[in-house]
Amino acid sequence: MINPASRLNSIELSLIRKMFEVTNPNAINLGIGEPDFNVPENIKEAMKRSIDENDTHYTPNKGYLDLREEITKKFKKENGITTTPEDVIVTVGASEGLYMCTQAFVDKGDEVLLPNPSFLSYEACVNLAGGTPVSVDCKMENEFKLKAEDVQEKITDKTKAIILNSPSNPTGAVMDKEDIKAIADLSIDKNFLIISDEIYEKIIYGKKNYSPAKYSDNVITLNGFSKTYAMTGLRIGYLATTNEDYTEQLLKIHQYNIACANTTAQRGAYEALTGPQDEVKKMVCEFQKRRDLIVSRLNDMGYETVNAEGAFYVFPKIEDENFVQDAAKAGVITVPGVAFGSNGENHVRMSYANSYENIEKAMDILEGMINNG
Structure with missing residues (x-):
């Protein structure tokens, strides 16, 4: 063996x-x-049309332009983030986006702050990149919410990134605006990257989701269609950053690993964003x-x-x-x-x-x- x-x-x-x-x-x-x-039926129909029209060839590495244009509109309207289609990469689910981020930016010896508890893929991706996961306690007495003061205590000169997930898997916790903004401020002051996994942003009850990219340019925002539109098996997501240098590095991982996301799923994603909600x-x-x-x-x-x-x-x-x-x-x-x-x-x-x-x-x-x- x-x-x-x-x-x-x-x-x-x-x-x-x-x-x-x-x-x-x-x-x-x-x-x-x-x-x-x-x-939803309208998304199914869009994907059926894609197959019937033989729309089954490679797309641009970053994804169909019209889909990326709709993603930028979504970011502006719902998240207060100003992006361009060139800032967006359509991915094979948010999971690929996470892997891209850690492979592109985490080196051996780099520390990456992770909420504890958090989705188990975060630690695995950091380890695969050679980084060192550093846990930040999310206490039950704080309703499992990640607090900025707890993050600040764990920052060292080796801190390269933090992964945020709000709403959270596994706890369902939704971070408060003041903590999101404070961590965004820390990312500027201490010069580290925020990888913000916002895949559950629409599944929220009586609260509002806040994106750290609204407050800092040191952010890569991950999202997708799996949870909001029940498209888990179609494996379609996206990421964006307002830093073109970050985008170029991320594209290297995506290009040589995936080439492009599934064409049919991309057509479904376009309909998901533009159709009825x-x-x-x-x-x-x-x-x-x-x-x-x-x-x-x-x-x-x-x-x-x-x-x-x-x-x-x-x-x-x-x-x-x-x-x-x-x-x-x-x-x-x-x-x-x-x-x-x-x-x-x-x-x-x-x-x-x-x-x-x-x-x-x-x-x-x-x-x-x-x-x-």
């Missing part, structure tokens, strides 16, 4: 994906991180109802649960180390919180991207499991 590259020594396969391997066909899956809704609003309204249900039921069971303000996850405090395994045997799939960092210990991530009825059933199962000891 040929030995793998040493950079893989610190990389483990995803605990989230491992939970998908549970073989109970009747289990209710509260582990999966994707909307249970279908792609009614289905998005319905989806978010339904997610909020489910959030209210799962938070209420978990708290009633005695599992302290923050009333998450965005995304479609809750992160209850559950100190029973056998809970995830016992729940899976009983018929409810969840994810151990420790998969998302050391501060996830004694927590469990549950996704409410499942039907209201299934969430009710899952809570009944968990309550029965507790009562039966």
Whole structure:
């Protein structure tokens, strides 16, 4: 056997994906991180037309120009960020964008600040680039929100970047405007990069998303269509930065790895931005109802649960180390919180991207499991 590259020594396969391997066909899956809704019909039709018109050839490396133009309009209108189509790269999901950022800017020995807990891909991508992840505590008493003062304490002369994610996977936390702005100010004063993962920005309840790129040029904004438009399997996202030197370096990674994003998915993405948004609003309204249900039921069971303000996850405090395994045997799939960092210990991530009825059933199962000891 040929030995793998040493950079893989610190990389483990995803605990989230491992939970998908549970073989109970009747289990209710509260582990999966994707909307249970279908792609809106207008987006489907746009992609069908793309195939029928033989629109299946390479696009420009950065993506179709008309799509990038719509992305710049979206940034200006919704995020207060002024970009040009040349600042935008259409990617194979926001995941590719994350990988591009770490490969383009993180060197061996560079420190990258990560919220703890946070999405497990962040640490893996930093490690693959040879960087050193440095965790910043997101405390339950602060509703898991990343605070600027905690970030400032971790900045050193080796700090190269910070990865932000608001709304957050796994906690559903939405950062406050003053913390976003303060971290943006720090990025200027201390000269480090902000990689802002805003993939859940539209799935938010009674709050507003704030983009750090509105306050600093040292920002790469990641976003996509997977969560908002239920296009997870179509793998289509984008990134943008107002610094043309940053764009050139990012394009090197994208060009030699992917060439261009899927043409059909790009046509669907264009329709997603330019077409009606009614289905998005319905989806978010339904997610909020489910959030209210799962938070209420978990708290009633005695599992302290923050009333998450965005995304479609809750992160209850559950100190029973056998809970995830016992729940899976009983018929409810969840994810151990420790998969998302050391501060996830004694927590469990549950996704409410499942039907209201299934969430009710899952809570009944968990309550029965507790009562039966």
